[in-house]
Amino acid sequence: MPNRAEVDKQIIKLREELKTTKKTLNRKTQNAVAQKKHRDGMKRKLEDICQENPEIKRRLSLRDSVGHSNLESDQPLLLKTIADIALFGSACDDRRRTESIRSVKTLDELTQELRKLGFDISRSATYRRLIPRKSNSTEGRRHVSTVPVKLIRAQTDHHKSHLDSKFAETSIDYLENIASILGPDQVFFLSQDDKARVPIGVTAANKQAPLLMHIEYRIKLPDHDWVIAERHKLIPSVYAGIKITSSMLGQPQAVGYSGPTYIRSGKHSSSTHAQDFETLLELEEFRPLAKTDHGLVKPVVIMTVDGRPDENPRYQKVIGFAIQHFKQHDLDALFIAANAPGRSAYNRVERIMAPLSRELAGLILPHDHFGSHLDECGVTINEQLERTNFEFAGNVLAEIWSSMEIDGYNVTAKYVEAGEQDVPEFPDIKWYSKHVRKSQYLLQIVKYKNTECCLPRSGLFRLLDNRFLPPPVKVKQTVDDLVLDEEGQFLDLPVNLALRLSTKLKDFLQMPYDYFCPTVKLRLSSRTCKTCGLYHASVKSLNRHIEKIHKKVNTPTERKVRPVRVAARRANEVMCIIQNLEHQDVEWLDESDVDIPKSKESEQTHNTEQQSNVIDNLESWIQVSWTEDC
Numbered sequence: 237m238p239n240r241a242e243v244d245k246q247i248i249k250l251r252e253e254l255k256t257t258k259k260t261l262n263r264k265t266q267n268a269v270a271q272k273k274h275r276d277g278m279k280r281k282l283e284d285i286c287q288e289n290p291e292i293k294r295r296l297s298l299r300d301s302v303g304h305s306n307l308e309s310d311q312p313l314l315l316k317t318i319a320d321i322a323l324f325g326s327a328c329d330d331r332r333r334t335e336s337i338r339s340v341k342t343l344d345e346l347t348q349e350l351r352k353l354g355f356d357i358s359r360s361a362t363y364r365r366l367i368p369r370k371s372n373s374t375e376g377r378r379h380v381s382t383v384p385v386k387l388i389r390a391q392t393d394h395h396k397s398h399l400d401s402k403f404a405e406t407s408i409d410y411l412e413n414i415a416s417i418l419g420p421d422q423v424f425f426l427s428q429d430d431k432a433r434v435p436i437g438v439t440a441a442n443k444q445a446p447l448l449m450h451i452e453y454r455i456k457l458p459d460h461d462w463v464i465a466e467r468h469k470l471i472p473s474v475y476a477g478i479k480i481t482s483s484m485l486g487q488p489q490a491v492g493y494s495g496p497t498y499i500r501s502g503k504h505s506s507s508t509h510a511q512d513f514e515t516l517l518e519l520e521e522f523r524p525l526a527k528t529d530h531g532l533v534k535p536v537v538i539m540t541v542d543g544r545p546d547e548n549p550r551y552q553k554v555i556g557f558a559i560q561h562f563k564q565h566d567l568d569a570l571f572i573a574a575n576a577p578g579r580s581a582y583n584r585v586e587r588i589m590a591p592l593s594r595e596l597a598g599l600i601l602p603h604d605h606f607g608s609h610l611d612e613c614g615v616t617i618n619e620q621l622e623r624t625n626f627e628f629a630g631n632v633l634a635e636i637w638s639s640m641e642i643d644g645y646n647v648t649a650k651y652v653e654a655g656e657q658d659v660p661e662f663p664d665i666k667w668y669s670k671h672v673r674k675s676q677y678l679l680q681i682v683k684y685k686n687t688e689c690c691l692p693r694s695g696l697f698r699l700l701d702n703r704f705l706p707p708p709v710k711v712k713q714t715v716d717d718l719v720l721d722e723e724g725q726f727l728d729l730p731v732n733l734a735l736r737l738s739t740k741l742k743d744f745l746q747m748p749y750d751y752f753c754p755t756v757k758l759r760l761s762s763r764t765c766k767t768c769g770l771y772h773a774s775v776k777s778l779n780r781h782i783e784k785i786h787k788k789v790n791t792p793t794e795r796k797v798r799p800v801r802v803a804a805r806r807a808n809e810v811m812c813i814i815q816n817l818e819h820q821d822v823e824w825l826d827e828s829d830v831d832i833p834k835s836k837e838s839e840q841t842h843n844t845e846q847q848s849n850v851i852d853n854l855e856s857w858i859q860v861s862w863t864e865d866c
Contacts (some may be wrong), residue, residue, distance in 0.1 A: 253700075282317060301789050306381070311355050318365055319383045321349060343387060363387075384554045398576040399754040404543075404677040405582070406708040408573050409488055413729040414482050414699065416490035424526045424534040425478040425491055426516070427460040427584040429542045432594065434501070434633065440564035470601075470630055472501040472684040475590070476526040476585040487731060493587045496521035498638055498743040500629055504702050512653040513561050534691035535568040537561075540583055543574030544822075547677035550773050551824060559672070562681045567695045571705075572679040577822070591642050601629040627651060665784035673704050674773040676756050679824070680704050699733075706732050707749045722752070745769025777827060798831045 238819050242358050255832070286292055307314055347362045367386035368376035413421045484490035499518060500512055516522050517533060527533055541547040547554065562570045575582055604610075606624050616622050630651030637649035662668075673680040682703045683690035697703060709732060712724035720737060723811035747765055748771035750756040756763075763772050765853045773777040782788050799812035809824050 240607070255268060260479070278605070281743060290841035307357060307361060311357075314350070314357065315365060315381065315383045317353060317355070318362075318385060319351065353533075382558065388491070398578055399551055400576040400677065401579050402726065402748075403708060403753045404574065404576045407678045407705070408540060408575070410705050410708070410729045410732075411571055411573055412488035412491045412538075414536070415538060416484050417699060418489050418492065418536060419482050420525075421482075421537045422534055422696075423480060423538060425480055426537070426539045427478055427537060428473065428547070428591075429580060429583050429585045430544060430547065434472060446721045447455040465592060470501045470626070470633060472499050472592075472633075473512065474499050474586050474588060475512065476586050477516070477522050478584055479525065493584050493586075494643040494645060495525060496645045497588055497642055497647040498522070499592075499634070499647065501633060501649070501651055513557070518800070520649055532693075533565040533567065535566075536696055537567055537570045539570075539572045540585075541572060541574050543577060543584055543677065544580075548574055548823070549677065550674060552662075555672070555674065555679060557664065558679060558681055559663055560660045562671075566693070567681075568683050568692055568696050570679075570681040573773065574677045576677065586595060588642055588791075592637060592647075595640060597635055597784060601632055623653070627653070669770065669781060669785055671769075674777065675771070676753050676773060678705070678749065685765050701733075705729075705749075707747045707751050708732070709736075709737050709747075710752050713739065726752075745770075797825060797829055802830075802832065 248718070286520055286656050292663050313433050326356050343359065343363055347357065347359045350357055350362065364379050365382055366379070367382050367384065368375045368379045369386070371379070394803060415425055475498040477497075479492050479495045481490045481492060496519070498512070498516055499520075500515070517526050541549075549555070554572065558570055561567070566697070574580075580586070602625070606628065607621060610616060631646060634649040640647040670684050671681055673682075682696075683692060685697070685703065700706075706729075708726050710722060710724040711718045711727055712721035718735065718737070727737075730825040741751075743761075744751075744764060748760050750773075753762065758769070762775060763778055764770070765778060765781060765786075767782070770781065772781060797812060797814060799810075801813050802810055803813055803822065804811040810827050811822060811824050812830055813822055
């Protein structure tokens with residue numbers, strides 16, 4: 237408890253501090269009054285001077301309002317100029333009497349262009365004259381005077397629509413359900429895609445920066461956004477191992493998007509993904525995903541591909557290599573699924589393409605490191621030198637990508653020489669009929685139920701009683717029951733297996749897998765065996781099945797495919813453009829399976845001859861020209 241003397245001392249000290257504070261406050265108050273009086277006096281004097289001489293006010297840029305002036309007041313054409321630059325087609329002078337301004341600009345280019353036109357403006361001030369990304373944010377509220385222009389990024393959402401999109405997507409959902417139920421210890425999930433070719437000698441990829449665009453327009457790009465050159469390209473095939481999360485039974489989200497990446501590139505090399513399967517199994521990065529603790533390949537392998545002619549599950553080479561891997565590694569099942577044409581952007585490996593393309597932004601791969609192999613017209617004159625140059629460029633590309641990490645996983649890339657591998661022989665038709673099911677967008681190779689020759693290594697057969705995936709069915713709710721209907725919706729795999737609606741059909745002994753595939757609906761009966769009800773993806777496969785299995789000699793004559801046009805040829809195969817309802821599909825077919833009218837062939841040959849600029853016979857050329865003129 238303080239005594240009386242100490243309390244008196246503290247009171248005296250506080251009184252002195254209060255007295256000093258009052259003196260300081262009075263002094264500052266008097267200074268403020270004096271300064272205001274001085275400013276008012278100077279203001280009156282300045283006003284008197286400006287009234288006598290108005291030119292002084294203009295030279296000193298005096299304003300009636302308080303604060304810094306807006307750029308728009310000093311530069312009234314600023315907002316209009318920004319809008320003119322962004323408007324589509326308005327930047328170019330009709331008579332070409334002024335400098336042309338590109339209609340799409342980045343923020344830096346816009347600021348630089350405004351300064352060229354005489355505007356004094358900073359980069360941040362330019363940005364605040366545009367529409368903000370979020371108007372309710374703190375930064376967005378600073379955008380006061382704006383024009384109908386904003387910065388947007390190019391979006392790769394300009395994808396082609398297809399009637400089979402939902403059907404193909406349902407099959408992939410079924411595979412994801414199986415992967416989530418069996419778990420990462422039994423399933424190896426692989427996603428594969430062939431990107432557009434990487435050019436050599438020009439910029440490999442353009443970096444996508446924010447662009448200035450008028451709000452009435454939207455930037456759209458195809459799903460393959462790599463720069464495509466005319467010649468000198470490397471073909472990268474990208475393989476993404478997909479990590480499966482355990483303890484997520486029946487949830488497709490268990491199949492993620494992350495995993496190790498392998499890239500194989502070459503010049504005009506075959507891109508059959510089955511040829512690279514053995515290479516993936518030997519990589520250390522893929523070992524945890526592809527093999528068990530005992531060093532064996534996991535019993536269930538699922539692949540999703542882009543569905544191109546070289547990769548689709550109906551292609552005979554893909555089937556041959558898939559059967560070879562199935563037998564060699566004693567797999568319980570091997571599934572290869574593809575999206576509908578034009579929808580490959582939804583493949584999981586597409587998530588890896590953006591980082592890969594970003595590394596190539598501004599990069600130019602050399603095409604003449606060991607000397608030019610081209611003549612003045614760009615034609616190859618030294619094939620061996622061309623191979624050497626391509627190998628060097630491919631190794632540079634592989635070195636760049638191999639130094640990357642995507643989602644914490646390493647990227648492995650290498651260049652391979654072009655070369656064809658022998659396609660495995662077609663297996664015995666009885667084995668094929670028991671183990672293989674082929675449909676429009678899905679290939680299934682599954683062990684037989686006979687445990688003497690096919691010993692299961694996984695729990696797949698406890699999940700699928702019929703060994704194969706059930707056909708995706710559309711169901712519509714009615715008052716009494718669930719019925720199959722084209723206007724309904726596709727069922728999930730567990731519900732489909734529980735209801736077993738795919739067995740209730742009158743026209744077929746068993747429901748074809750492509751029963752609800754819109755583009756195949758009209759061809760189901762011609763692809764289905766009338767004896768056993770087995771569905772085939774082609775009439776040729778059906779005829780082989782009837783002849784070998786049911787011993788019927790008089791098989792129905794196979795109707796050849798008549799394409800819209802022939803895109804390419806190689807060996808005994810023809811790449812055909814086939815009209816399919818509202819869409820056109822591309823597929824490699826055997827020459828014997830394609831019907832090309834002779835008139836069309838001769839017409840193509842005649843058109844080719846007419847397009848030639850070389851005159852072999854002057855007299856005949858003059859006679860033909862004179863006849864056509866007449």
